[in-house]
Amino acid sequence: MAATQVIRSEWTKIRSVASTVWTLSLAVVVTIALGMLISALSKSEFDNMSRTERLSFDPTFISFAGMSLGQLAMIVFGVLVVSNEYSTGMIRTSLAAVPQRGTFLFSKIAVAAGLALVVSMATSFVTFFLGQAMLGSHKASLGDTGVLRAVIGGGLYMTLIAVFSMGMAAMLRSPMLSLGILMPFFFLISNILGNVDATKKIGWYLPDQAGSKIMQVVTPIDDDTPYGPWGGLAIMVVWVVAALAGGCLLLKKRDA
Amino acid sequence: MIELEGLTKRYGEKVAVDNLTFTVRPGIVTGFLGPNGAGKSTTMRMMLGLDRPTAGDVRIDGQHYDRLKDPLKYIGALLDAKAVHGGRSAFNHLLCLAQSNGIPRSRVHEVLDTVGLTAVAKKKAKGFSLGMGQRLGIAGALLGDPRILMFDEPVNGLDPEGIHWIRNLMKSLAAQGRTVFVSSHLMSEMALTADHLVVIGQGRLLADTSMADFIARNSRSYVRIRTPQRERLLDVLHAAGITVVETGNGTLEVDGDKSEAIGELAAQHQIVLHELSPQQASLEEAFMQLTAESVEYHAHTDPAAQQWGDSWRRG
Numbered sequence: 001m002a003a004t005q006v007i008r009s010e011w012t013k014i015r016s017v018a019s020t021v022w023t024l025s026l027a028v029v030v031t032i033a034l035g036m037l038i039s040a041l042s043k044s045e046f047d048n049m050s051r052t053e054r055l056s057f058d059p060t061f062i063s064f065a066g067m068s069l070g071q072l073a074m075i076v077f078g079v080l081v082v083s084n085e086y087s088t089g090m091i092r093t094s095l096a097a098v099p100q101r102g103t104f105l106f107s108k109i110a111v112a113a114g115l116a117l118v119v120s121m122a123t124s125f126v127t128f129f130l131g132q133a134m135l136g137s138h139k140a141s142l143g144d145t146g147v148l149r150a151v152i153g154g155g156l157y158m159t160l161i162a163v164f165s166m167g168m169a170a171m172l173r174s175p176m177l178s179l180g181i182l183m184p185f186f187f188l189i190s191n192i193l194g195n196v197d198a199t200k201k202i203g204w205y206l207p208d209q210a211g212s213k214i215m216q217v218v219t220p221i222d223d224d225t226p227y228g229p230w231g232g233l234a235i236m237v238v239w240v241v242a243a244l245a246g247g248c249l250l251l252k253k254r255d256a
Numbered sequence: 257m258i259e260l261e262g263l264t265k266r267y268g269e270k271v272a273v274d275n276l277t278f279t280v281r282p283g284i285v286t287g288f289l290g291p292n293g294a295g296k297s298t299t300m301r302m303m304l305g306l307d308r309p310t311a312g313d314v315r316i317d318g319q320h321y322d323r324l325k326d327p328l329k330y331i332g333a334l335l336d337a338k339a340v341h342g343g344r345s346a347f348n349h350l351l352c353l354a355q356s357n358g359i360p361r362s363r364v365h366e367v368l369d370t371v372g373l374t375a376v377a378k379k380k381a382k383g384f385s386l387g388m389g390q391r392l393g394i395a396g397a398l399l400g401d402p403r404i405l406m407f408d409e410p411v412n413g414l415d416p417e418g419i420h421w422i423r424n425l426m427k428s429l430a431a432q433g434r435t436v437f438v439s440s441h442l443m444s445e446m447a448l449t450a451d452h453l454v455v456i457g458q459g460r461l462l463a464d465t466s467m468a469d470f471i472a473r474n475s476r477s478y479v480r481i482r483t484p485q486r487e488r489l490l491d492v493l494h495a496a497g498i499t500v501v502e503t504g505n506g507t508l509e510v511d512g513d514k515s516e517a518i519g520e521l522a523a524q525h526q527i528v529l530h531e532l533s534p535q536q537a538s539l540e541e542a543f544m545q546l547t548a549e550s551v552e553y554h555a556h557t558d559p560a561a562q563q564w565g566d567s568w569r570r571g
Contacts, residue, residue, distance in 0.1 A: 002358070005326075009356035016348035017341060089339035092306055093396065096333055097356045099305045099322035255307040 006098055006107035014111055023077035028123045031070030035127040038065040039134035046138055058218035059140040060150045063131020071161045075182050078165025081112040083175035095256045105248050109166050116162040121155035146217040153214030164207055164240045170247025211236030257282055257435060262312035265298050272298045274459035280437045285430045287450030288439040291547050295459035296439040300408050304333055326357040331404040332397030337389040342382025346373055346392050359400055367395040387418045404435040423449050443543035457547040474542030479515045481508040482531040492525050
């Protein structure tokens with residue numbers, strides 16, 4: 001079975017369902033709109049800030065604030081791409097056509113991840129430029145140290161969130177179960193763990209908190225995170241790889 | 257050709273498929289018959305590599321399913337007509353299947369035409385009726401022009417026109433020399449389409465025989481006789497060279513269609529007859545007898561249960 005055939009087939013699948021378009025457009029719109037809003041608010045707040053707050057003011061990171069909500073749409077995209085197969089029963093038709101389950105899963109994820117990467121990168125650059133426009137005189141520019149890395153990193157972060165969701169959905173199969181675990185985890189639990197002193201160290205190693213480090217240009221003053229931007233992204237990649245390996249293992253083992 | 261050897265599937269303690277060994281041969285329609293829950297669908301899923309056998313082996317043209325290069329070109333299957341993403345159009349559903357097996361796009365148009373769905377090719381599958389869904393599933397099975405075709409309960413829920421169409425389709429596919437394997441829980445349906453029969457009950461093989469053999473053995477015609485002058489009639493029939501079988505409940509049975517001859521003999525010897533009726537054992541009865549012990553979910557109509565209920569009400 002040539003992998004190129006399966007990739008072509010998965011591309012037909014992903015482009016022929018409505019959920020692809022609405023989840024991805026929601027991710028784009030929410031990330032950009034919320035980023036602009038928070039950038040505009042931060043600009044008007046700047047004059048009231050204390051000295052230390054001004055020292056750790058990070059215009060690049062602020063323009064990415066919309067991702068905390070936009071990533072939820074990315075999660076829905078990732079979950080639906082995989083779990084649609086199970087909820088519709090299509091998985092049996094798909095696996096009868098492509099019995100090499102590893103090839104099947106990785107072609108599906110390669111196509112979806114490729115699409116997510118293109119959309120995320122574009123979103124990241126647009127949200128950066130529009131956010132900076134809102135910040136006016138406090139803005140950062142792409143040529144500043146670390147800014148280009150942060151903007152590219154923003155695109156990578158959103159893509160990895162989607163791929164992590166695909167791996168989880170491959171393990172859990174049910175779309176409701178997958179969303180019921182991932183949404184509260186990324187929206188609530190991860191934040192709570194990261195903000196409570198006792199669990200802060202656990203929070204550091206969660207995929208979203210470690211990964212979002214790549215979008216920081218100015219390190220906050222009291223920050224004692226034991227890794228840098230790329231180290232954080234690497235931790236996130238480890239999570240993604242683990243989720244994919246688990247999904248692949250279970251798909252190979254289970255009856256369809 | 258599909259070969260099963262000692263195929264077994266266990267779910268915990270429960271044995272769904274129990275040591276099945278048989279071969280599905282090309283050029284004929286093989287009917288796969290069994291009551292609901294007999295393990296037909298599980299067997300078919302194992303044939304397609306979807307479920308892993310607990311023990312035993314299935315080979316498609318001598319190979320394991322997951323070793324087939326572009327499997328849709330070897331074997332096409334309709335398992336569940338609802339195994340389709342409802343938001344995708346019929347055309348795109350077939351196109352993604354075709355692309356995964358290197359089948360040209362033009363073939364998608366051909367099979368849509370064959371099953372009569374060209375007019376609704378761009379419509380989403382969730383709007384399809386049961387019959388249209390079944391046709392879409394069959395289009396998927398035909399896509400790779402495979403030598404082996406497999407249909408799980410294809411006529412379920414179809415209107416008479418759809419049933420007629422599927423019967424003819426299966427016969428014509430077999431006439432082209434293909435292997436056609438079709439499951440059903442209705443003997444009457446199989447009698448019309450199948451050339452060969454494989455019967456299972458509770459996962460076990462009960463019969464593997466040609467349809468003609470099965471009919472010859474099971475659909476005998478006979479004459480049923482009741483008479484108060486039993487001994488005299490037996491003598492007369494014996495003298496005429498007619499073999500009589502005495503059944504338990506006081507009736508006599510004579511094989512074949514000899515009711516006229518028997519009536520005339522009885523009149524000649526002035527023997528009183530209370531019944532003289534030609535009978536035909538139906539295939540459905542033969543099938544029910546064969547599988548009676550292996551039906552998983554019996555309806556409780558036995559007299560003992562009835563009496564228990566009565567006494568409870570009286571009490």
